[in-house]
Amino acid sequence: MRPGVAAARGSTGAAGEERALTSVAAGERYEEPAELPRLWHVTLSVSGEEAPLGEVRRALEQLAHDHPFLLTSRYAVDHAEIRYWEEARDLHDAAAVALRLWGEHRRTSRLPPWEIVGLEVIDRETYHQRIAEGYGPRPASPVGVHPF
Template identity: 75%
Template sequence: MRRLASVGEQRQQTATRTIAGEREAARLWHITLSVAGSAVALSEVRRGLERLAHDHPFLLTSRYACDHAEIRYWEEARDLHDAAAVALRLWGEHRLTAQLPPWEIVGLEVIGRETYHQRVAEGSGPPRAVPVGVHPF
């Protein structure tokens, strides 16, 4: 049986390893970022997500509708806090350059690589990100 550690315990363990002189290795985190807002033309949403994916080829898949979208990708970060911070900045920092709708972030899931693969193997994980790219819901 796995033991789940609280976020506070994970922070303390990370701090202890860093103080002890061990270097923290970056890990992969699976990110699902959900955004929503007022309805806009589907073509505008698609073009914005395609520009975002072109500027940032790490984006695995995006799904969209006229009033919401979901972006899924892998982020390399030292810990969950760093991965979440980067994910939370993604939409706002690229809203103007990619001409994304002025929507707000309404959901964020960050899970480690092992957890992602375990959920997929159990059949309870997020749907596979296939095909890769920008697609309507």
């Protein structure tokens, strides 16, 4: 048998069947995967027909309760904006999660039947660079659900 390879007999296969198990040979080093998750700042904008302001607030509070990763939500009778940090491998993954958020939680949080009208996904470095230069979104303070 070659170095770094062991045989396991009769594990889940047929009787007498051998299965090769690979292990790291002595002296080899473990390397981190090339693409580790990164943080992405997401701003999701939704709008639609008017809904009672109290119901919009309650729905956004429920969404924030169910998903505490939400930083802040701003709302009016016909639109809302949700901002949060998403951990994802790349922008495509972060955007895909963001685009599903409203629809997947519409029923459980009783969100208005609004459509997504805007999405911005930027990496952490870009977010902090914008803040430092004074033209990015203000930091989410106070955190929570607030009217526009």
